[in-house]
Amino acid sequence: MxxxxxxxxxxxxxxxxxxxxxxxxxxxxxxxxxxxxxxxxxxxxxxxxxxxxxxxxxxxxxxxxxxLPEPVTAAVQKRVAEGPVFGMPTELEVEHAEFVTRHVPSVEMIRFVNSGTEATVSAVRLARAVTERNKVVVMQGGYHGAQESTLVEGDADHPKPSTHGIPQSFAKHTLPVPFNDAEAAKDVFEEHGDDIAGVLVEPVQANSGIAYPVDGYHETLADLCEEYGSLLVWDEVITGFRVGGLGCAQSKFDIDPDVTTFGKIIGGGFPVGAIGGKTEYVEQFTPSGDVFQAGTFSGHPAAMAAGLEGLKYAAEHDxxxxxxxxxxxxxxxxxxxxxxxxxxxxxxxxxxxxxxxxxxxxxxxxxxxxxxxxxxxxxxxxxxxxxxxxxxxxxxxxxxxxxxxxxxxxxxxxxxxxxxxxxxxxxxxxxxxxxxxxxxxxxxxx
Missing domain, CATH: 3.90.1150.10 (Aspartate Aminotransferase, domain 1)
Structure with missing residues (x-):
């Protein structure tokens, strides 16, 4: 070779x-x-x-x-032939959103973006706006995209940027805790609960060696978020439409997050991301709400066609x-x-x-x-x-x-x-x- x-x-x-x-x-x-x-x-x-x-x-x-299956390839080619991008909405975006909201238990409304990183950036901004709080809890060793709020290491008492280029003044608002440690999660809420906007967690830590959740761990995080009025944000960029089938990992683990971030399979191999969740939260994105979020290529026709037709094919085959x-x-x-x-x-x-x-x-x-x-x-x-x-x-x-x-x-x-x-x-x-x-x-x- x-x-x-x-x-x-x-x-x-x-x-x-x-x-x-x-x-x-x-x-x-x-x-x-x-x-x-x-x-x-x-x-x-x-x-x-x-x-x-x-x-x-x-x-x-x-x-x-x-x-790609023939129906997926045909749909993508058709969309590309009709024009690469419009700066206008298309019916295809609506159809894709309707499919996702029918199949993912917690998702009532969705905003398509361009990457998993963009999805988690927007989810953090949304959680802070909804709760009017600053701090976010993340899992040590987890990955939520290349963004300032989650490229943080250390622990809740001594958070620090995990890369050059992020000010310590940003990192102080991030509280890293060990995944699968329910007591650590309880402790951080007891100390900071009134200022915690949300918890970002992968159902399965799949970007750091694959760590499966200990029985009851996700239920503990959900209970803490409900008790303290924080948003539970599930990062399903990797697990979405791969673990748990069309219902995603939240259906496998029977958890009802407030907000879910998506990427990868939801775009069928094309650049994509999405933020889905309860209507009361997701509709706070502009223009229906006051949380700014926008993107030239969001809802790109090729990505929407690949994602929707790919998921429809999965629904109809083995x-x-x-x-x-x-x-x-x-x-x-x-x-x-x-x-x-x-x-x-x-x-x-x-x-x-x-x-x-x-x-x-x-x-x-x-x-x-x-x-x-x-x-x-x-x-x-x-x-x-x-x-x-x-x-x-x-x-x-x-x-x-x-x-x-x-x-x-x-x-x-x-x-x-x-x-x-x-x-x-x-x-x-x-x-x-x-x-x-x-x-x-x-x-x-x-």
């Missing part, structure tokens, strides 16, 4: 793009990133013509893989049965391989998301109760050592994954996530053969 063309392109890219990329995580693969030439179903072909089983799937938006079944096969197969080859590691994931977390556990392998991915089950022998929150990913064998394991998988024709933080995603285009080939590669290289 040669990578000469990729290396040449990367050499050129380093001269004109910071780090040679347009999104930081793309530069993570060692010794340099592959450059994609085209996709083909559940596979991708790089600039050198090498073909791989692709579990990155665009970092999550590709429910159907790289080949899409979720297929991807969730393959996800289960991968996790169960990986659990067997890990128990034999690397018992200190932990298999995580749910529905069509999976990963092997390179944990350093001094504990027995996962029990059968967690063979389909860690479920934070106290009865599991691995419970005390399994990843509980996003910050746990930093203590994993990140260098071994990046420098040894992932390059070996790549050379074996299997692409897995760029680092120990990102998840792997199953698409409708993946097959049982892809699963078996991938399990063989894990068995060989773990």
């Amino acid at each position: 040669t990578h000469e063309r990729t290396r040449e392109i990367y050499d050129r890219a380093l001269s004109v793009l910071p780090g040679g990329v347009n999104s930081a995580v793309r530069a993570a693969p060692q010794p340099y990133p592959l450059f994609a030439r085209k996709g083909d179903g559940g596979h991708v072909v790089d600039a050198d013509g090498n073909r791989y089983v692709d579990w990155i799937q665009g970092l999550g938006p590709l429910l159907y893989g790289h080949d 899409v979720y049965d297929h991807v969730n079944d393959l996800g289960r096969r991968l996790r169960e197969g990986l659990s067997e391989i890990v128990a034999e080859r690397a018992p200190e590691y932990t298999v995580v994931g749910t529905d069509s998301i999976f990963k092997v977390a390179f944990t350093r556990a001094d504990a027995p392998p996962q029990d059968d109760c967690c063979a389909n991915g860690c479920r934070q089950d106290p009865e599991c022998a691995r419970f005390g050592a399994c990843p509980k929150r996003g910050t746990d990913a930093a203590r994993m064998e990140t260098d071994r994954y990046a420098r040894l394991f992932r390059p070996a998988m790549r050379d074996d024709g299997v692409l897995v996530s760029q680092n120990q933080y990102e998840a792997n995603f199953v698409s409708y285009a993946h097959t049982e053969e892809d699963v078996e080939r991938t399990l063989d590669a894990y068995r060989e290289h773990l």
Whole structure:
């Protein structure tokens, strides 16, 4: 397998793009990133013509893989042919909004934007405006887009920006707490509850090694928000329309958030984001309310067509049965391989998301109760050592994954996530053969 063309392109890219990329995580693969030439179903072909089983799937938006179903492709082509963008509303935006509000339990009204980051930025602004408060609670190690209010680390007593360029005066309004720690959440509300505008939380921390919620944790956050008059904001940018099917993760976990942010699948692989929720809150966006929110490309016809037709196709076919079944096969197969080859590691994931977390556990392998991915089950022998929150990913064998394991998988024709933080995603285009080939590669290289 040669990578000469990729290396040449990367050499050129380093001269004109910071780090040679347009999104930081793309530069993570060692010794340099592959450059994609085209996709083909559940596979991708790089600039050198090498073909791989692709579990990155665009970092999550590709429910159907790289080949969209014919109705989706036709709808996108039709919209593009009619004009790229209008600066005017279209009926398609209304149809997409109607579909989402019919299927997602908490969403009564929705505003489409251009990215998951834009969605969470707008959600924070909305929560502050609705409550007339300043502080937001976030989960340590979580990710809610490249925005000032959530690029914060530390704890509730000592928050600080996690990147240069954000003033400490911004970070002081953000209260980081550990995911899955109900007592920490209660403590921060007891101290700051009267000034907490909202809580931002992923149903499953899926951008930091995949941490499943401990039983009762989300109910605790919901109860605290109700008691103190704060907004519960669920970040379903990753989990939306992937975990829990058309009802999203909130239907899987039976939680009724005030506001939900979306991205990725809701746009069918095109740039998109959305903020949905209770009418009393979402209608406070301009022009019906006083919370400013706008965007030239919001509700872009191509993204609306891809998102709506993609979700309609899922509603009429066995899409979720297929991807969730393959996800289960991968996790169960990986659990067997890990128990034999690397018992200190932990298999995580749910529905069509999976990963092997390179944990350093001094504990027995996962029990059968967690063979389909860690479920934070106290009865599991691995419970005390399994990843509980996003910050746990930093203590994993990140260098071994990046420098040894992932390059070996790549050379074996299997692409897995760029680092120990990102998840792997199953698409409708993946097959049982892809699963078996991938399990063989894990068995060989773990």
